[in-house]
Amino acid sequence: MPRFRWEKAWWWLLLGVGVGLGVGQLAAWVGGYVRPVVVFPLLVGSILGQMLVGGIRLLDLAHRPTVGVGLLLASLLCAGSEHWGYYRQAQRDYERRVADWQAKIQGLAALSSQFAQAIQQHLPPPPGSFTEYLQVQLDRGRRIGPWLLKGHWVWLSWLADAGFVLLAAAGLLWPTLGWPYCSVCESWYRSVRQGRLPPTDFAPWAELLALPVARPQPAPPFRVQFRLLQCQGQCTPGRLELVWEDAAGLHTWQTQLDDAQREKLEALWKAASTSQEELPSPPPPPPTNQEISSR
Numbered sequence: 001m002p003r004f005r006w007e008k009a010w011w012w013l014l015l016g017v018g019v020g021l022g023v024g025q026l027a028a029w030v031g032g033y034v035r036p037v038v039v040f041p042l043l044v045g046s047i048l049g050q051m052l053v054g055g056i057r058l059l060d061l062a063h064r065p066t067v068g069v070g071l072l073l074a075s076l077l078c079a080g081s082e083h084w085g086y087y088r089q090a091q092r093d094y095e096r097r098v099a100d101w102q103a104k105i106q107g108l109a110a111l112s113s114q115f116a117q118a119i120q121q122h123l124p125p126p127p128g129s130f131t132e133y134l135q136v137q138l139d140r141g142r143r144i145g146p147w148l149l150k151g152h153w154v155w156l157s158w159l160a161d162a163g164f165v166l167l168a169a170a171g172l173l174w175p176t177l178g179w180p181y182c183s184v185c186e187s188w189y190r191s192v193r194q195g196r197l198p199p200t201d202f203a204p205w206a207e208l209l210a211l212p213v214a215r216p217q218p219a220p221p222f223r224v225q226f227r228l229l230q231c232q233g234q235c236t237p238g239r240l241e242l243v244w245e246d247a248a249g250l251h252t253w254q255t256q257l258d259d260a261q262r263e264k265l266e267a268l269w270k271a272a273s274t275s276q277e278e279l280p281s282p283p284p285p286p287p288t289n290q291e292i293s294s295r
């Protein structure tokens with residue numbers, strides 16, 4: 001279990017606040033045009049979740065309760081920020097409409113102060129404060145499909161929206177917490193080396209790692225991909241992941257390497273890179289007529 005760290009928690013919550021407010025504003029901007037029920041909050045939540053995944057990688061944060069608190073905070077702020085965005089839109093709409101009116105009746109209002117007053121009374125009411133705006137939304141109701149929700153049902157629908165945001169973000173964040181993590185230097189494992197192995201190079205690897213590969217060597221098409229992961233402090237020899245495909249299908253395999261295995265792997269890599277360097281380099285292609293004429 002990773003330890004709790006104040007400095008990481010502090011940065012994480014700060015990041016959660018910033019990301020939550022920012023994604024909420026983005027959601028309000030898009031939602032002002034189109035906002036399909038359920039799908040929209042799930043989409044917003046997946047954007048929020050991806051940014052939070054970036055956050056825990058950046059901060060090397062794996063303490064689950066801290067992650068949970070930040071996720072909850074970010075989701076609630078995201079939902080709140082979205083409503084604030086709609087409120088600001090309503091304010092701007094109102095100001096635009098008043099300006100339009102005033103431009104149209106400028107000449108007429110100058111003739112009579114009574115007429116100007118009458119016009120003022122016919123203008124739509126301003127959105128008022130944020131709470132007043134929310135109250136108007138409750139009274140007016142929210143249409144979802146064939147239903148018109150009113151009063152506390154609107155509140156419940158907003159809570160459900162926030163819940164979908166949280167659910168989608170958690171769906172991305174939680175599997176990330178299962179990634180290999182080093183509790184000694186408190187960092188996530190990073191990919192330090194990856195590549196493809198030609199089938200001929202696979203035999204020594206299979207022997208070294210005691211891989212469950214049927215012999216004789218599988219014939220092409222046979223592809224192997226490897227990835228070596230290590231924590232930032234390089235506390236362990238690393239973790240090796242292999243994916244290979246043969247006639248039987250796709251296989252994945254992973255192991256925590258020991259010092260001897262890592263040393264032998266390094267030797268295999270070195271041998272492979274020197275054998276590649278020994279290959280004669282192909283002659284440069286002859287210049288085409290176009291290249292010659294442009295010189």
Ligand SMILES: [Zn+2]
Binds near residue numbers: 182183185
């Ligand atoms: Zn480490």
